[in-house]
Amino acid sequence: MRAPRRVGTGTNQEAVRRHNLGTVLRHVHRAGQLSRAELTRRMGLNRSTIAALASELETLGITEHSGPSEERQGAGRPSTGVRLAASGPYVIAVDLTVDRATVARVGLGGRIQQRAHAATTGLGEAWQVGAAVATLIRRVVADAPPSAPLVGIGIAVPGLVRRGDGLIRLAPNLEWHDVSFSSVVLAALGVEIPIVVANDADLGALAEHERGAGVGIDDLVYISGQVGVGAGIIAGGHPLEGVGGYAGEVGHLRFDPNGLPCHCGSVGCWETAVGGHAIASAIGWSPEKVSQLPEHLESLTSASRELRGIGSDIGRGLASIVNAFNPQLVVLGGYFGSLYPLVRDEILSGLSGAALSAAVDSVTLSVPALGDDAVLLGAAEAALEPLLVDPVGSIGAALLDVPARLAG
Amino acid sequence: MRAPRRVGTGTNQEAVRRHNLGTVLRHVHRAGQLSRAELTRRMGLNRSTIAALASELETLGITEHSGPSEERQGAGRPSTGVRLAASGPYVIAVDLTVDRATVARVGLGGRIQQRAHAATTGLGEAWQVGAAVATLIRRVVADAPPSAPLVGIGIAVPGLVRRGDGLIRLAPNLEWHDVSFSSVVLAALGVEIPIVVANDADLGALAEHERGAGVGIDDLVYISGQVGVGAGIIAGGHPLEGVGGYAGEVGHLRFDPNGLPCHCGSVGCWETAVGGHAIASAIGWSPEKVSQLPEHLESLTSASRELRGIGSDIGRGLASIVNAFNPQLVVLGGYFGSLYPLVRDEILSGLSGAALSAAVDSVTLSVPALGDDAVLLGAAEAALEPLLVDPVGSIGAALLDVPARLAG
Structure with a gap:
């Protein structure tokens, strides 16, 4: 209608x-x-x-x-x-997680031309992380063909990002409140260039929809399982943003009123049962080791009883998501993608035991077709969007000397 | 994007x-x-x-x-x-609840020209309810101006309605499974006419967005509190449907894993804590009296401790909804609208204690501006839609003798 x-x-x-x-x-x-x-x-x-x-x-x-x-x-x-064109316009994509920044030069067609990354553990302040990101950006821009215009920067962050101006209202696991990270990065770079900051899960959803597991699928949910848990939602072919841009905070769906306190101030949010710290705790790891979880999970060939319990809770939480959004596809990103092959049965049985059958019947679960690059490629898609809306205007606005100034 | x-x-x-x-x-x-x-x-x-x-x-x-x-x-x-025009085209809107059918003749501009209703308690079978609805339709059509074309019928039902063909997959409190209620009603009427069946909360959302509390608001949730609990969602100005049309089943968001069994097969769904039967039980009423709740709630001037507890649980459930959809407005329909003035503080405090502050800061709660007619007017809007897309085609397809045949 x-x-x-x-x-x-x-x-x-x-x-x-x-x-x-x-x-x-x-x-x-x-x-x-x-x-x-x-x-x-x-x-x-x-x-x-x-x-x-x-x-x-x-x-x-x-x-x-x-x-x-x-x-x-x-x-x-x-x-x-x-x-x-081989040396056509490109963008810079940045995927910021709690302990690492990944930066890539990405061309049209989602072609990753070059990437660089750095650990950001211990760099608590946004300006320090911004400086590290700027260094990585300079590095990948330096190797770009001199004639290729840089048309924008897209940055994915694990937090609540305000629609319109990209202000990071809250990135709980970075302990950032009301940070204009775009300004921080531009200041560190010393140039003016179109820049967009968005929620990591929203960008994962965008990329999987554009060129991943969700091509041609108009209703999908991408779940970002990192230290925190969030979702990006495509509904009717379009991103579901909500009035402020905060839609999809499924990590804070009520899961167990007798559960653990959540950093958000509530109790028993889904994230407290299936987030990075919950997984670490389930396998007896200390919270400091949470960043090593992905490698560990990837190395496993079978799941312990504790991980199977996490799997059931993933499924039970997905039931709320499936009932709320009725997606055709749920893409399990981050840790969840690593866990999925290990605890698939538990996830599916937790889901089908708790969700409405009409909604369960129409949903498929999947890992990201773009693998660990889903969020990074989503950041590239967001940065490319102005070029796709108005190529003339976007190329015209791209200062051809920006790459030279950045590299110099 | x-x-x-x-x-x-x-x-x-x-x-x-x-x-x-x-x-x-x-x-x-x-x-x-x-x-x-x-x-x-x-x-x-x-x-x-x-x-x-x-x-x-x-x-x-x-x-x-x-x-x-x-x-x-x-x-x-x-x-x-x-x-x-005073005697321009009109539609028939039907609002079906668990125990009552309301039928109205509605013109453009959402003008209710005539209405009729009947109790449907005890009419368990869909064909019996369909016959009762057809009788009401005949009654309101008989009084329409003879020259006015009837362009369609819109029917709101409390259940999961499949997108595309309007099949009622499940209307739990009517105990209907896979009922093509449009066919039932058309067979009872003996005429062919455009007919649309949709979920009651989805239609409440549509009406409040078009001409109620949500005019000009692109992100809103309409909560239908009847015997069951559901939501209609407008996101970015458009209805959120989900792949099958089942999005917004917020009555089945997980609320308390140690809660009551739910008719959906799961345990502790939000509906088991705040649905009609939970409210009846909280005030010591037997389940049979649940249909008299609205009148009772409307007559109260203050809330008992039990109702205040329901209010808190409404707020705590709304927190999940606000975190998931980040709406600008939540319209509390049905019982919730009657409860709101009584337990406003409990609802607000349950909500703000459990939802993310960025999301809470941007949301307002409201009762339906269209009152008890929200769902009925939504059914009218759905039936009018083809006329608004193509007036020539819709008027051309309207058989001018249908009203005469129905009335005769």
């Missing part, structure tokens, strides 16, 4: 052309390469319009043409292909 | 005109009456286009023109108004 979008007779032709240019690019970004014939079919525009748009993208240095594609659309001439 | 909608150069002019016609009607439907100048402004079309569209709606018998509106847009001629 969506209200139809306005289609006026006074439509600005230039706006329509720019819009179509972005849509062509979005199709190529998703597919990697497409024939003009296929673009003609997908967009419902005529051949000459598509040819003109492809030519403009080429002039902008974003795409290049390939030889006639093998894919032939019935009779007629073979169609020229449109593919992403 | 919504993908832009395609705006092709090959747009079908007739499709655009019909679309614009629907959009004009949607504006008038929402506002009740608008000047052409205001329509011109809102739609970004020129005066003569708006005049032609208004004239076409008039020819279809949907609107009529009013004298120049008082509202003058700066200099220039006073603008003619467009208002809804």
